Amino acid sequence: MKHKKDCPFCEPKVFGVTFLESKNFRAIYNAAPILPGHSMIVPKSHVESLMKLNDKELCELVRLGRDAVKVLQKAFHTRSFNWTIQEGEPAGQTVGHLHVHIIPRSAKDLPRPGDWYPKLAAWKGKIIDSKSRKRISKNEMDSIVSHLRKMK
Numbered sequence: 644m645k646h647k648k649d650c651p652f653c654e655p656k657v658f659g660v661t662f663l664e665s666k667n668f669r670a671i672y673n674a675a676p677i678l679p680g681h682s683m684i685v686p687k688s689h690v691e692s693l694m695k696l697n698d699k700e701l702c703e704l705v706r707l708g709r710d711a712v713k714v715l716q717k718a719f720h721t722r723s724f725n726w727t728i729q730e731g732e733p734a735g736q737t738v739g740h741l742h743v744h745i746i747p748r749s750a751k752d753l754p755r756p757g758d759w760y761p762k763l764a765a766w767k768g769k770i771i772d773s774k775s776r777k778r779i780s781k782n783e784m785d786s787i788v789s790h791l792r793k794m795k
């Protein structure tokens with residue numbers, strides 16, 4: 644499995660924030676969520692682009708995303724979600740490791756439904772060491788992740 648030094652999604656810390664996984668992908672909880680439940684699907688190895696996945700991996704990625712949504716539906720009591728991929732720097736990709744954002748939504752969580760995107764665009768991608776966004780504490784993270792792990 645290919646890993647890259649200093650990549651937040653390749654760091655061993657990523658194990659502690661994983662609440663669901665398949666053979667090649669993991670669902671992780673964001674340490675600096677833009678809304679409660681903000682999670683991501685990432686490949687276990689350092690893959691930069693969606694275009695590098697074969698059909699089988701692409702299917703595995705979407706299936707894990709769906710399974711993560713099922714967990715988040717129960718945990719965050721909603722059936723509304725934003726899914727997004729920022730592919731390439733001009734599209735807002737800040738970490739060169741493919742990640743699909745999955746964000747639970749609920750009525751009036753933001754002033755307008757589309758307001759999540761500017762928040763995401765301002766996200767600097769430092770999932771584990773974000774300083775630019777309010778982080779959840781280690782205890783809070785551990786408790787959310789263990790709660791989500793029990794919900795599969």
Ligand SMILES: [Zn+2]
Nearest residue numbers: 650653689740
């Ligand atoms: Zn990586």
